[in-house]
Structures are given as structure tokens and as C-alpha cells.
Amino acid sequence: MKTALVTGGGAGLGRAIVERLLAEGWRVVSVDRAEGTTVPGLEHLACDLADRHAVDALAERLGGMGPFGLAVFNAGVSATGRFEAIPIEAYRRLMTVNAETPMLLSAGLVRTGQMAGPMCFVSSLSHFTGYPGAAVYAASKDALAVYAKSVRKPFARRGVSVTLACPGPLRTDHARRHAPAGADADRRMPPEVAARIILDATLAGRRLVVPGRANRSVALAGRLLPGTMMRQMRRLIFDRLQGEVW
Amino acid sequence: MPRQKRILITGATSGIGLALVVRHAPDAAVLATGRRSAEEARRVLPDGVAYVQADQRHPERAVAAILSALDDLGWDRLDLAVLNAGTGHAVDPAGETPQMLRDVLDANLFCAVTLAQALRPRLEAGQGRLVLIGSTARKGAAGFASYAAAKAGLHGFARALAEEWRGRIAVQVVHPGPTDTGMHARAGHDPGRLVRLFARTGTMARLIDAAIARGRTVETISFARFLGRGEGGR
Numbered sequence: 515m516k517t518a519l520v521t522g523g524g525a526g527l528g529r530a531i532v533e534r535l536l537a538e539g540w541r542v543v544s545v546d547r548a549e550g551t552t553v554p555g556l557e558h559l560a561c562d563l564a565d566r567h568a569v570d571a572l573a574e575r576l577g578g579m580g581p582f583g584l585a586v587f588n589a590g591v592s593a594t595g596r597f598e599a600i601p602i603e604a605y606r607r608l609m610t611v612n613a614e615t616p617m618l619l620s621a622g623l624v625r626t627g628q629m630a631g632p633m634c635f636v637s638s639l640s641h642f643t644g645y646p647g648a649a650v651y652a653a654s655k656d657a658l659a660v661y662a663k664s665v666r667k668p669f670a671r672r673g674v675s676v677t678l679a680c681p682g683p684l685r686t687d688h689a690r691r692h693a694p695a696g697a698d699a700d701r702r703m704p705p706e707v708a709a710r711i712i713l714d715a716t717l718a719g720r721r722l723v724v725p726g727r728a729n730r731s732v733a734l735a736g737r738l739l740p741g742t743m744m745r746q747m748r749r750l751i752f753d754r755l756q757g758e759v760w
Numbered sequence: 761m762p763r764q765k766r767i768l769i770t771g772a773t774s775g776i777g778l779a780l781v782v783r784h785a786p787d788a789a790v791l792a793t794g795r796r797s798a799e800e801a802r803r804v805l806p807d808g809v810a811y812v813q814a815d816q817r818h819p820e821r822a823v824a825a826i827l828s829a830l831d832d833l834g835w836d837r838l839d840l841a842v843l844n845a846g847t848g849h850a851v852d853p854a855g856e857t858p859q860m861l862r863d864v865l866d867a868n869l870f871c872a873v874t875l876a877q878a879l880r881p882r883l884e885a886g887q888g889r890l891v892l893i894g895s896t897a898r899k900g901a902a903g904f905a906s907y908a909a910a911k912a913g914l915h916g917f918a919r920a921l922a923e924e925w926r927g928r929i930a931v932q933v934v935h936p937g938p939t940d941t942g943m944h945a946r947a948g949h950d951p952g953r954l955v956r957l958f959a960r961t962g963t964m965a966r967l968i969d970a971a972i973a974r975g976r977t978v979e980t981i982s983f984a985r986f987l988g989r990g991e992g993g994r
């Protein structure tokens with residue numbers, strides 16, 4: 515049986531990915547802050563992915579658990595509100611969880627020969643649109659996206675394909691907490707749907723996946739008219755924020 | 761007489777940062793920062809330029825040192841901050857150790873985020889301008905993966921912040937193409953004969969100043985522009 519690694523597998527998109535993999539017969543190692551329920555085929559590793567010492571210990575531990583037939587670096591946190599109104603410590607944690615930890619874990623797994631299959635980095639649609647009202651979140655997700663693009667060829671030489679996933683708004687607790695006033699939850703994609711599309715693309719070795727046709731149109735518009743899209747995002751998000759959430 | 765401009769330039773002891781200092785020192789008050797000691801910095805900086813050692817691999821400490829230097833100078837407003845300090849390693853990404861990755865992300869990206877927040881009151885008081893120095897590598901680079909990632913982060917950060925701060929503080933990100941500064945050698949990369957096509961440091965500094973004067977949120981000062989002229993920016 516092949517083993518998959520999923521970070522942030524306890525909730526939202528990560529949980530949907532874990533459930534789908536279990537249903538397809540994978541053995542899954544799920545890394546999250548809290549211990550989860552035990553299910554056959556599923557192993558939980560508790561780790562605060564914002565804590566450098568804990569991440570170093572995790573990297574060591576993963577070294578003895580492979581080889582992994584698949585790795586999905588999905589864990590992420592957000593911080594929405596005016597840039598200057600959120601404490602720098604929160605941004606430090608965010609940057610570590612969203613950018614530093616996945617880069618470091620993926621490099622370590624490839625270096626030690628523990629990867630025997632594809633890898634997916636979950637960034638965000640904000641990579642194409644920009645995200646005023648979440649400037650540091652945007653920075654972390656852009657960093658992760660470009661890391662994924664950068665390592666695609668060198669990792670491919672070691673037999674590991676790299677997929678960059680840029681999902682748009684999802685119907686998860688995370689999105690609900692950070693959504694601006696008046697946002698319509700029905701228009702967000704159910705995490706199960708995004709999980710299926712992202713896993714199919716990753717297992718097929720695709721370079722980029724943006725789940726959902728509407729999101730792909732938004733990504734295209736952001737590429738063609740970045741300034742216009744950014745101002746639109748300001749009106750839709752930054753101007754409607756009602757405080758800071760992190 | 762108009763009051764003298766107050767300018768902070770990070771990574772100002774070498775390359776592009778030093779060239780910017782040399783351009784501005786004659787008519788502005790400049791605070792320069794770098795990783796090296798004050799004694800070593802004195803040997804390269806023009807007279808009259810203030811200096812503070814601030815190793816950006818430790819963002820919290822670096823920013824505290826810069827803030828206390830600003831306090832010592834009595835600068836409660838800033839006209840311009842150019843966050844230029846940068847560093848990278850030419851390495852197979854699988855060979856990048858946790859320490860290398862953390863240093864690159866901290867020195868290039870997280871320190872700039874921390875500084876942006878810490879400098880905001882002074883920039884606002886001076887109706888000032890925040891300029892981040894990115895790189896054309898921000899779209900991806902197989903031999904400099906974490907550096908490219910950090911520069912992409914600066915790009916996304918600057919674009920979002922420019923929108924948030926519109927009308928209060930101007931925010932720009934300028935992406936230089938390859939420049940003949942010695943950064944490549946320090947990163948462990950030999951560009952070979954391509955170096956003839958690299959922009960000269962002084963040329964790049966002049967083009968960065970021109971980009972700052974134009975004031976667009978994103979500017980790329982690219983290799984292709986020099987190639988087109990067949991003069992390697994020289």
C-alpha cells in the first residue's frame with residue numbers, strides 16, 4: 515500500500531484530501547496541530563508547523579516513515595485586516611506555516627530520497643489576483659507558488675513531479691472566518707470538489723491546477739489586467755473588512 | 761531652503777545599495793544599513809552617511825537596531841525607505857538546508873515585512889515612499905529557488921500594500937535584472953561570459969531612481985532592455 519503525506523489534514527481542504535485518499539486505498543500520514551480521530555489507514559502526527567524546533571523534529575521523523583508516494587503541502591493560515599493592525603508575531607507564524615515549512619519539508623524529503631511520487635503545493639488564487647487586506651498572506655502564497663515553479667525541473671530530475679494548486683474561495687471554516695461582510699458562501703467551492711480536482715491533477719503530474727472554471731477566468735483576468743484586478747479586490751475585500759482576524 | 765530629505769537604504773554597503781547611497785549622499789541625509797560591522801562599512805561608505813549594522817537573517821533584532829538608529833538621529837519622519845538588502849545561494853533546491861532556506865526567507869522577505877510595519881509611522885509623518893527591491897528572478901529560478909520565492913513574496917506584498925496604503929504612503933516594488941555587483945559570486949554562481957551583458961551597478965541605481973520618480977507600483981528593469989541596445993547596460 516502506498517503512503518501519502520498531507521499537512522493540515524485535520525480540517526477543510528486538507529481533511530477532504532485525506533478522506534479521498536483513504537477512500538482510494540492510500541495509507542495516509544496527516545500532520546496537524548491537534549490529534550485527530552483514529553481511522554484505519556490514517557496516522558496522525560501532531561506538530562505546530564509554525565514552530566521551527568517542532569518542524570525540525572517532524573522532518574527527522576518523516577525521514578523514517580517514507581517513502582511517500584505522494585505529498586500534499588496544504589497547511590496554511592491567514593491574517594486579514596489592515597497590514598499595520600496585526601501583530602508581527604502573527605505574521606511570523608503565518609510566514610513559517612505557509613511558506614517556510616512546506617519548502618523545508620519538501621526539500622528534505624527529496625534530498626533524503628523519501629519521495630517516490632508526485633508532490634503538490636497548495637497556494638491560492640490570490641497568486642493571480644493579489645490580495646489587499648491580507649498583504650502578508652498574499653506574500654506567503656506567492657512565495658510558495660514561485661518555489662513550486664522553481665523546483666519543478668530540479669525535482670523532476672529526481673523523479674518527483676511538482677504541481678502548484680491555486681484554489682479560490684472554499685466552503686471551509688477558514689474562509690468563513692476571513693471572508694468580508696456580505697460574502698456569499700454558496701459561491702465558494704465545496705472542499706470535497708477542490709480535493710478531487712487537485713488530487714487528480716497532482717497524480718497526473720500537471721504543472722498548475724486552478725479548480726473551477728470561474729476561478730480560472732478570474733486567474734486569467736488577473737494575469738491580463740493585474741492593476742484592474744487589484745483595485746477590484748480592494749473594493750471587494752479590503753474596503754469591506756470589519757476588523758482584523760488572525 | 762527646502763528641508764533636507766531623509767533616506768533609509770538597507771543593504772547599502774555593496775552593489776546596488778551602495779550605488780544608491782553614492783547618488784543620494786550629496787544632497788540628502790542618508791542612513792545606510794548592512795550585515796557588516798560599522799568599522800568595515802566606514803571603509804566603503806561616503807563621508808557623512810550614517811550607518812547601522814543590522815543582520816537581516818534575524819529580522820526582529822535587525823529592525824530593533826534600525827529603529828534605535830533612527831531614534832538616535834532624531835528622525836521622526838522619513839521621505840524614502842529603499843529596502844534593498846538581499847542575499848541568496850546558487851544551489852540545487854534539494855540541497856538547500858533548513859538553515860539556508862530560513863536565512864533567505866528572513867533576510868529577503870520577512871525582514872522587509874517587519875520593517876514596513878515598523879517604519880510606517882515615520883513614513884506617514886514624512887508623506888514618504890517605501891520602495892522594495894525585488895528581482896526578475898521573482899517568476900521562478902531553478903538554481904535559486906528560495907531566493908526567487910522570497911522575491912515573489914516581496915512582489916505580492918508590495919502590490920497589496922500599495923493598494924492598502926494608497927493616498928497615505930506610496931509603495932513600489934522594483935525588479936532589477938542581472939547587475940554586475942558581485943552578488944552572483946557571493947551566492948556561489950559563475951555567470952561566465954554572460955556577465956558582459958549585466959547592467960553596471962551605477963546604471964542600475966540610476967534606472968531605479970528613475971523608476972522611483974515615475975512612481976508606478978511595479979517596475980521591471982530588465983536584461984532584455986540592455987540586450988536590445990547591445991551595450992550590456994554599460
Ligand SMILES: NC(=O)c1ccc[n+]([C@@H]2O[C@H](COP(=O)([O-])OP(=O)(O)OC[C@H]3O[C@@H](n4cnc5c(N)ncnc54)[C@H](OP(=O)(O)O)[C@@H]3O)[C@@H](O)[C@H]2O)c1
Nearest residue numbers: 771772773775776794795796815816846895938939941943
Ligand atoms: N546583482 C543582481 O544581479 C541583482 C539582480 C536582481 C535583484 N538584485 C537585488 O538587488 C539588491 C542588491 O543586490 P546587489 O547585487 O547590490 O548585492 P550585493 O552587492 O551582494 O550587496 C548586498 C547588500 O545587502 C546586504 N546584505 C546581504 N545579506 C544581508 C543580511 N543578512 N543582513 C543585512 N544586510 C545584508 C549586504 O551587506 P554586507 O555587505 O554588509 O554583507 C550588501 O550591502 C538585492 O536585494 C538583490 O537581491 C540584484
